[in-house]
Amino acid sequence: MKRALWVLTLLWLALGCAARKSEMAPGAPAREYERNQYYGRMAAESSASSDDYRPAPTTVATGGGSEKKMEFDEERVEAEHMTPADKAPGQHAQEPPRDPAQPDPPGPKPDTPVKPSIARMIIYAARLVINVLEPEKSLEEALAVMQKMGGFLAQRNNLYVELRIPSALFFDYVREVEKLGIVVHRTIASEDVTEQFADLALRLGNLQVMRTRLLALLELARTVEDRLAIERELTRVNGEIDAISGRMRMLRNLVDFATVQLQFTPRHEGGPVTPQKLATPVWWVKGFDVTQLFNGQR
């Protein structure tokens, strides 16, 4: 009898475990789905092209991805220091705008993306003198393209304008305005300020640490002389922090928005004023012009 009772108890326990297992079964696919989703995101991040590549937001990497999250956090901190905020869509700060007119640089093709190890901060600037038939109209067209690309007007003086264009669209904009007429002068310059910015970031970090220490010392200071000395030092450090922060803001702004100077000069119909032609070698021949004739010059 006792043995029968033991057998029944064992049977009941065995059946209970089986029933519990079957109850838990519907939850398993859900967890599997979440896991797959997570791995999918990880895979997408790791295989994304450099265009799409951006530091993963911390909200993406959760749970078991803590190691990955840390890696991304480090990268993000670096990126925050190195890249300007609010880059134009579709263009990551680590990638300088590529001149479409230039041939593809040798190296890895787009299907084998390479993540740059450090974000480059490059300031772009261009100066164009364009010969056009209707300068006012062309200038308005240039301003319209600027607005379309999200730029803004910095300065205007008759037929001269200075514009700020999102760096990502810098070469696109230059190419667009070059279509307005004959380019008689073109200067395009770039300046890599990555090192300068990194130095400033380092100095800023050191100064902030120093400020924290000074504040702690200020708490401990007992005499008035000590307090005054520490406060003087604090004022100096704060001043330096402000100056460096300002300089970094300015650099970020210059990197975010390229400067484009445009000068439109009028051209007469049928008169190409061809910049490709060599100038007339006899200086006084250049003075023959109906405008000068009527104005009584020369």
Added chain:
Amino acid sequence: MKHLIISLFLLGFAACGHVNFDPPEGFIELRKTDTVLRLVASDASAIRVTYRENKKNGSTQFWAELFRRELTEFKGYTLVKEEPFHEKAGVVFDLTAPYNNDVFHYTVAVLTNEDDVYVVELGSEKAAYEKHRKAFMDLVTKIYKDEIK
């Protein structure tokens, strides 16, 4: 005697200019230097005579080509007609020129010999051009006879 010598000297000095031409009918002399004579009409048409010393090998063909290139390819004027003047003595360019949103006639004559280059220009509104072209050509002919020939 002293005054006479000074007067003769001044007269001789004045005559040394290269552009001593009487203004053609309808024009007055507005400004004159040793090398440039500027004449204007009451309708704002203008004639200008410019003298330059010619250089070795400076043929009419050379100057004509240089002026054609400068006026058409660089200044953007439309060449309406180009004709030689007294065979190899010069060339006359008839051009139209945009000016203040209108089209003006601009005629340039280049006359050369071994020593001299004379450039005579006429700028005029369309309506007055034909009237002044004759006066212009008379002046060109006079320069040719007095200085080039």
